[in-house]
Amino acid sequence: MLKTILAATSGLVLAMIAGSASAQSWPDRQIRMIIPFPPGGQQEVASRILVEKLSAELGQPIIIDSRPGADGNVGTEAVAKSAPDGNTWLGSSVPFTTQVALHPKSLRYSPTKDFVPVATFGTTTFMFTVPAELPVKDLKEFIAYIKAQKGKASYAGSGRGSVVHLATEKFKQSAGLEMEMIPYAGQPPAISDLLAGRVQFMALGSVFAAPLVKAGKLKALAVMDTRRNAELPDVPTVVEAGYPDLALKSFFGIHVPKGTPEAVIQRINAAVNKAIVMPDVAERFAKSNVDAAEPNTPQQYGALIEQQIALWAGIVKAAGIETD
Amino acid sequence: MDLLGHLLLGLQVAISPNNLLFCFIGALLGTLVGVLPGIGPAATVALLLPITFTMAPETSLIMLAGIYYGAQYGGSTTAILINLPGEASSAVTAIDGYQMARQGRAGAALGIAAIGSFIAGSVATLVIAWFAEPMTTVALKFGPAEYFSLILLGLVASIALAHGSVLKALAMIVFGMLLGLVGTDVNSGQLRYTFGVGELADGLGIVAIAVGVFGVAEIFRNLEDEQEREIGVKTVSGLMPSAADLRASAAPIARGTVIGSVLGVLPGGGALLASFASYAVEKKLAKDPSRFGKGAIEGVAGPESANNAGAQTSFIPMLTLGLPANAVMALMVGAMTIQGIAPGPSVITDKPELFWGLIVSMWLGNLMLVLLNLPLIGIWVRLLSVPYYILFPGIIAFSAIGVYSVASNVFDLYTLAAFGLVGYLFVKLGFELTPLLLGFVLGPMMETYLRRAMVLSRGDPAYLITQPLSAALLAATAGLLCLLLLPSVTRKRSEVFIEED
Incomplete structure (x- = not known):
């Protein structure tokens, strides 16, 4: 009896220390991927094709949740505020990298400080x-x-x-x-x-x-x-x-909130890299004019994000279209 | 031209057991979500999108289209029974439909809505089959200037929607337009009237406002006096329209069908204008316009037919140019892309089985809807006799769920509650709410088109009259305005509006 209580208590303490997710047992429940744009778009179509494979690989259902509003900032903010347990993902794309330059003052999240990159899975032109x-x-x-x-x-x-x-x-x-x-x-x-x-x-x-x-x-x-x-x-x-x-290609990828366990990020990344080389994924992507990305690491995707943020900041500045 | 051959091909596709089944599933689902306040077809289609992955392209489109026009059908049911329009277009049906229900004629109103919709849907199907290609060019003739003038015409015509004071109706239109200004300015990206509330960046939710000012306000009104409670009308005379009803409705249905078929082709908001326009026309043509707003069956028959015809013909710009008229159609474009079919001019030639199959299935779906809805009328009407202590909380709960499901946004629920109160106050003060909704829907559209036209012309207002089509529409607006103002000058305004005060 005492043992069970002890075990339970220590388990609770450990869980509190480790955050709400335990990397070993992840994924233990349904995953939600928030796409911050209206449903029916190219990003959603490609994401649905992808998560079908990821869901099979990770053994948990993944639902696509379309949360449009304020150029993607409503949905992105929602992910930034959610628990970093690997169960909430953001479908990231170019607007994720343009908003800092457009709204330097009013933006309520930072694409680099509040999020960690996982992988990019497709591009479109x-x-x-x-x-x-x-x-x-x-x-x-x-x-x-x-x-x-x-x-x-x-x-x-x-x-x-x-x-x-x-x-x-x-x-x-x-x-x-x-x-x-x-x-x-x-x-x-x-x-x-x-x-x-x-x-x-x-x-x-x-x-x-x-x-x-x-x-x-x-x-x-x-x-x-x-x-x-x-x-x-x-x-x-x-x-x-x-x-x-x-040659400004548009990309689609996955970000998770900062603080998500590294092991979880690596597992999602591996699953994405496995899915994007599957011929049927490429074929279905191609139907909606999306090219599957080359397999990539979280660091590579992070570097792309940094480069894009700098690129768009330069364009916004030169055109004088900042709105804050 | 081998129209017959095309329709035969379409029939072959549409009556395959699988497609017939999914056509029925779509129409049924559509009716259900249309009846549940707020849970709109857009949310339903978004939820079902992944399922269409595994279907044949024509099957998935047949089902999604079924949801779309089924919801148009179902949306009028709650508007008539409990004054709860699920979307802007059924707000018009509520004006006279709900009054008919209060008089115990809910069955006749629902019946004529179903019959009118079926006739309109059938004719619109033929219109698509015959005129899809030439009508595509008409759609392209409408630029920002033309849309602006068309909406202005619609707004002026809609003053006829009011059955009370013209001044109050105008005040409501303007108030609705002001509410529509809340949100992000399209041209500059600046926030307007959001008062630092982040949730207002995309403006107030149309569903929250509509359900609030109509449904919730109606419940408040009913709660104030136990003795005079009206929701749950007990006396129901006849479940079907009488022969006299049918005779009175024949011409409005025909006119509504024409208005809806033509306006539906304009992807920039034409289908939305259809029911408003039809109501204005019927009121104008009626021998005794004073009956409107008090349960005139023409006020249900015309707009319902126009709405359904517009819903059908709005498939023309979507299928031939990839131009969706609303959120549901945008999702259907998404469903087509999932299947690897890019909506565009080549769909008719490259995928004839899809194009014609869909068209024939729409007609079959409309037939199913009428067969489905006529027997249901008895059930719906009986629903009204549910005790209020069950019915009211139920309506509030479904409204809240529906409003929340639109964007999973808690703020919309506050909007719903606030506009329930606003609606109640306005009803008490003798203001009508349909013009408010109209201003809210059309105001921002009008602003967008006007400002787009002004940027295109670099700020030259003459652009609006140098475009011939726009000039013609503006001239019609001016003519209508004179017609509206004239009786009031000659103290015979009661011929157009009922003097209430």
């Missing part, structure tokens, strides 16, 4: 697209065309501070262009004005761009990647077009 009837054949002609418009041209952005907005600002800085940003709530609502030619340009996600380009409704001038897109192999890369610094 954006394409420079223009309406089908715009009289340009390639990026060079487009730049000349916009310059001749003398500030009359507009481009579509999927909300202020979005990747689409920031990437186009970077393009404007690199090519010395003048174009006004028209904000839309996400990419799909912008497509209609792009198709109709009311805006002259959009850095559009490949998943949306490919079918419209194939149908001749849009023209793709370049893909923002170092490699050509498998679906539209005729479209040159930005590197080929002479703008290597615009």
